Amino acid sequence: MIDPIFLAEAAVNGILLGGILALLALGLNLIFGVIDIVWIAYVDLVMLCMYLVYFLVQVYGWPVWLGGLAAIVFGAALGVAVHLLIISPILGSAPINQLLATGGLLFFLQSFATFLWTTDHRSVRLSLPSLEFGGIFLPLTRVIPFGISILALIGLYLFLTRTFVGTAIRAVSQDREAMALMGANPRRIYVVTSAVGGLMAGLAGALLIFQYSVHPFFGGQFGPLTFMICVLGGLGNMVGAFVASFIMSEIISIAGVVWSTEMGYVIAFVVFIVMIFARPGGILARRG
Amino acid sequence: MARLLGLALVALLLVAPLLPMAGMKQYVLHVAIQVLIWSFIGGAWSLMGRFGLVSLGHGAFLGLGAYGAVLLWNFYGLSPWLGGVVAALLTAVLAAVVAYPCSRFQVVGHYFGLVTLAVGEVIRLLIIAERSWTGGSLGVSLKPAGGDSLVALQFADKRVFYYAALALWLAGLWVWARVDRSMARSAMEAIGEDETAAASIGIRVTRFKIGITVLSAVLTAVGGVAYAQYIAYVNPDTLSGIGVSLRIVFAVVLGGMYAMLGPTVGTALTIALSEYLRIAFGLKLIGMAETIYGFLLIVFIIFLPAGIYGSAREWLRRRRPATVAA
Amino acid sequence: MSLLELAGVTAGYGAFTALWDVALRVERGEAVAVVGPNGAGKTTLLRVISGVLAPRGGTLTFDGAALAGRPAYEVVAHGIAHVPEGRRLFPTLTVADNLKMGAYLATARAHYPESLERVYGMFPVLAERRGQRAGSLSGGEQQMLAIGRALMSRPRLILLDEPSMGLAPVMVLRLFDLIRRVREEGYTILVVEQNVRQVLKLVDRAYLLEVGRVKMDGRAAEMAEQDFVRKAYVGL
Numbered sequence: 001m002i003d004p005i006f007l008a009e010a011a012v013n014g015i016l017l018g019g020i021l022a023l024l025a026l027g028l029n030l031i032f033g034v035i036d037i038v039w040i041a042y043v044d045l046v047m048l049c050m051y052l053v054y055f056l057v058q059v060y061g062w063p064v065w066l067g068g069l070a071a072i073v074f075g076a077a078l079g080v081a082v083h084l085l086i087i088s089p090i091l092g093s094a095p096i097n098q099l100l101a102t103g104g105l106l107f108f109l110q111s112f113a114t115f116l117w118t119t120d121h122r123s124v125r126l127s128l129p130s131l132e133f134g135g136i137f138l139p140l141t142r143v144i145p146f147g148i149s150i151l152a153l154i155g156l157y158l159f160l161t162r163t164f165v166g167t168a169i170r171a172v173s174q175d176r177e178a179m180a181l182m183g184a185n186p187r188r189i190y191v192v193t194s195a196v197g198g199l200m201a202g203l204a205g206a207l208l209i210f211q212y213s214v215h216p217f218f219g220g221q222f223g224p225l226t227f228m229i230c231v232l233g234g235l236g237n238m239v240g241a242f243v244a245s246f247i248m249s250e251i252i253s254i255a256g257v258v259w260s261t262e263m264g265y266v267i268a269f270v271v272f273i274v275m276i277f278a279r280p281g282g283i284l285a286r287r288g
Numbered sequence: 289m290a291r292l293l294g295l296a297l298v299a300l301l302l303v304a305p306l307l308p309m310a311g312m313k314q315y316v317l318h319v320a321i322q323v324l325i326w327s328f329i330g331g332a333w334s335l336m337g338r339f340g341l342v343s344l345g346h347g348a349f350l351g352l353g354a355y356g357a358v359l360l361w362n363f364y365g366l367s368p369w370l371g372g373v374v375a376a377l378l379t380a381v382l383a384a385v386v387a388y389p390c391s392r393f394q395v396v397g398h399y400f401g402l403v404t405l406a407v408g409e410v411i412r413l414l415i416i417a418e419r420s421w422t423g424g425s426l427g428v429s430l431k432p433a434g435g436d437s438l439v440a441l442q443f444a445d446k447r448v449f450y451y452a453a454l455a456l457w458l459a460g461l462w463v464w465a466r467v468d469r470s471m472a473r474s475a476m477e478a479i480g481e482d483e484t485a486a487a488s489i490g491i492r493v494t495r496f497k498i499g500i501t502v503l504s505a506v507l508t509a510v511g512g513v514a515y516a517q518y519i520a521y522v523n524p525d526t527l528s529g530i531g532v533s534l535r536i537v538f539a540v541v542l543g544g545m546y547a548m549l550g551p552t553v554g555t556a557l558t559i560a561l562s563e564y565l566r567i568a569f570g571l572k573l574i575g576m577a578e579t580i581y582g583f584l585l586i587v588f589i590i591f592l593p594a595g596i597y598g599s600a601r602e603w604l605r606r607r608r609p610a611t612v613a614a
Numbered sequence: 615m616s617l618l619e620l621a622g623v624t625a626g627y628g629a630f631t632a633l634w635d636v637a638l639r640v641e642r643g644e645a646v647a648v649v650g651p652n653g654a655g656k657t658t659l660l661r662v663i664s665g666v667l668a669p670r671g672g673t674l675t676f677d678g679a680a681l682a683g684r685p686a687y688e689v690v691a692h693g694i695a696h697v698p699e700g701r702r703l704f705p706t707l708t709v710a711d712n713l714k715m716g717a718y719l720a721t722a723r724a725h726y727p728e729s730l731e732r733v734y735g736m737f738p739v740l741a742e743r744r745g746q747r748a749g750s751l752s753g754g755e756q757q758m759l760a761i762g763r764a765l766m767s768r769p770r771l772i773l774l775d776e777p778s779m780g781l782a783p784v785m786v787l788r789l790f791d792l793i794r795r796v797r798e799e800g801y802t803i804l805v806v807e808q809n810v811r812q813v814l815k816l817v818d819r820a821y822l823l824e825v826g827r828v829k830m831d832g833r834a835a836e837m838a839e840q841d842f843v844r845k846a847y848v849g850l
Contacts, residue, residue, distance in 0.1 A: 032398065036398070037398065038398045038401065038402050040344075040405070040530070086586060086590070089590045090589065090590055090593070093589075093593050094593070095342060095397040095398050095401065096337065096342045096401075096537070096541060096545075097541070097589050097593050098398070099342060099344060099398065099401045099537075100534070100537060100538055100541060100585065100589045101586055101589045101590065103344070103530070103534040103537075103538070103585070104534075104538070104582050104583075104585030104586040104589060105582070105586060106530070106534070106582070107531075107534070107578060107579075107581060107582030107585060108579055108582030108583050108585075108586065109582075110578075110582075111575045111576075111577075111578030111579040111581070111582055112575065112579045112582075113575075114574060114575030114578070115573060115574065115575030115576050115579055116575075118574070164714065164718075164723070167707065167711050167714060167715065168715060168718060170704070170706075170707060171704045171707060171711075171715050174704045174705060174706065174707070175702055175704060177666060177686075177698075177702070178698065178702040178703075178704065179715065179718075180666070180685070180686040180687050180690075181664060181666070181686055181690060181695075181696050181698060181702075182687075182690065182715050182716055182718040182719075182763075182767065183687050183690035183691055183718045183719040183722070183767060184687055184715075184718050185685075185687045186687075216575075220409075220529070220530075223409070223530070224405075224406055224409030224410060224412075224413065224530075227402050227405055227406040227409070228406045228410070230402065231399075231402055231403050231406055235398070235399045235402060260417075262413070262416065262417030262418070262419075263417065265410075265413045265414075265417055266413075266414055266417055266418075269410040269413065269414060272406065272410065273385065273386075273407070273410075276386065276389050276390075276403060277385060277388070277389050278389075
């Protein structure tokens with residue numbers, strides 16, 4: 001029998017991971033909700049931002065907070081670049097072409113990263129203490145990123161509900177044409193949305209590099225997980241993605257302790273397949 | 289005229305292995321076999337793709353087929369003829385499980401692409417996770433049967449594989465033609481146009497969608513078995529996951545999704561391209577070949593959205609003055 | 615110079631032509647109706663004016679500016695607000711947020727508080743329900759919100775597409791009273807309607823559109839005498 005302490009620790013770790021997964025899932029969902037295109041290469045953008053933080057902090061000795069800030073700005077810039085260079089030309093194309101375009105970007109980014117930095121794993125060394133609660137050890141390298149991700153999610157919520165641009169983004173995702181009738185140039189809103197999505201990728205990258213090592217195929221680890229979360233929560237559904245992030249992270253974390261890390265993924269897969277069968281619209285199904 | 293050309297092409301393909309090739313024969317046969325098998329797989333994918341069911345997870349079916357047959361042979365000595373059937377059945381079940389809710393609840397377009405992508409990736413993760421019997425990321429080699437064996441589908445001579453692949457490829461074309469001419473095709477097109485209208489005139493939308501998905505999946509699995517038998521080695525990254533799934537889709541779209549030879553043309557071109565890049569770069573600049581491949585993929589999709597067939601047809605149409613007034 | 619002037623406008627979708635050689639004008643302060651049977655092209659006409667659909671031929675002048683083929687977000691900036699068919703509200707956004715979006719234009723945003731007060735003054739129901747999701751409002755309230763949203767952009771011309779559609783007869787009367795009030799505030803209005811009888815009581819002039827062409831036009835009182843209106847009574 002597993003020591004309940006380990007289970008409790010795994011459960012808490014699951015929550016800590018869930019926060020960052022939520023950033024990824026919500027970023028992807030935001031872009032899909034507004035522009036109606038799935039960025040298959042989204043987690044590879046995260047990978048690039050992780051490399052940026054690695055080089056700035058580990059190699060060039062920048063302070064951590066500055067490196068993180070740079071990642072956020074870089075992420076937003078990447079988001080805009082991807083939209084203008086790749087998405088904008090194919091906005092009217094068939095879905096299959098749009099998917100292939102972002103898929104091609106995935107190949108490109110993973111190979112280019114391999115070319116530039118080889119497949120070596122890189123990570124940032126931070127010696128931070130761990131918090132202790134009744135036998136459970138929680139490394140600060142996980143707690144702090146969780147805290148930041150929650151703050152970011154709150155910030156996103158406020159942005160989308162309280163600001164003009166944020167409300168406009170929500171409006172466009174519901175009715176593009178009606179918003180054009182209000183005087184909004186949809187293209188400009190797409191750029192802002194892409195910047196926000198990229199920003200979240202950048203932040204996620206900055207938070208992840210302190211817990212995981214980066215390599216060109218990092219997207220292969222977290223990509224499928226992000227996609228599963230988005231489908232589980234209902235593609236385009238922000239609240240659903242938030243909930244699904246924690247469900248998935250809990251499954252992986254707890255199963256990882258009871259059996260093995262890989263079994264965690266297997267069980268998450270089974271849950272995913274069952275959920276598709278039971279509730280294809282996502283756990284909080286909302287159509288469109 | 290077209291029929292004559294077709295027969296000439298088939299005849300050429302039949303005698304090709306017997307022609308002298310200045311010592312390059314082994315290499316040419318190797319590439320030709322790959323082109324034939326992957327064209328077959330591409331054709332299988334296009335059965336779904338042409339009706340708007342864009343799957344980005346065909347790697348799942350490929351992997352299940354390949355690993356199924358190889359592992360059954362390695363562990364139980366089950367002939368890949370039978371192992372392939374078992375693997376194909378497994379694949380059919382997976383396809384049905386995924387297709388049923390998707391078609392009942394009208395999961396289409398990007399959403400469907402993402403669901404299938406997730407499934408494909410998960411199969412890959414599963415293979416890696418169960419490394420004790422699947423070999424994980426290192427892959428697994430086919431246990432040698434010790435000599436040529438029809439039962440074990442292992443041959444020393446590439447030419448045997450070549451003819452087998454040719455037969456497979458032709459069989460794929462035959463299936464494609466049958467589907468093209470069948471009731472299923474009209475039904476699927478109606479569904480693609482307006483699903484509700486199609487349902488209202490009695491077309492069993494769900495049944496057709498599941499049927500086409502299962503057919504496509506099973507054929508893909510068979511392709512996977514064939515590839516595994518030829519290469520005699522399976523690996524989760526070459527036979528499952530998003531990478532291979534995207535490559536299949538790209539080849540078909542590039543060649544032309546709606547034409548019988550579209551997948552073949554596209555596959556031949558993409559394999560030729562990647563072979564060229566691989567040779568040109570060799571071991572220098574690791575990753576650059578793939579980078580260029582990815583870059584060209586993006587460029588092609590933006591500037592040649594209808595693929596080669598589609599663009600050629602458009603170009604021809606523009607040369608010929610329109611005879612019908614708008 | 616008329617506020618809005620169309621000449622020779624031809625437009626359609628793909629191979630299908632919905633409007634043929636349409637000429638129309640609206641003077642400042644006027645209320646003009648476009649009536650006609652289903653499929654006559656009335657909605658297409660409004661979409662051409664507001665920029666959602668580019669015409670194939672003809673001219674469109676608004677206050678001297680040539681607007682044919684300009685995109686919708688530009689047309690709005692010139693002062694034309696379009697209340698679309700079916701209202702097209704943002705269902706999960708609140709009443710207040712919907713109105714806020716109406717003031718998206720920079721010029722409108724500058725006067726946002728006053729515009730909001732004005733709209734709440736004209737439609738007190740909206741003020742009461744300002745925190746409620748637009749999708750949960752009744753049909754009549756939704757129409758009010760749609761009109762209020764259009765007013766937030768401080769337009770000079772308001773296009774109304776089938777405002778009475780989907781409303782109970784009692785609501786329809788109240789709606790036309792509302793439109794009358796909007797008109798009294800000084801707005802110029804172009805309304806497309808199938809409810810011929812009601813709309814002719816409201817406007818100064820009307821155009822009859824049939825199969826994409828202007829069959830007849832004139833002062834509302836004269837139009838009300840015409841056969842097609844009598845036929846419409848019988849049909850109703």
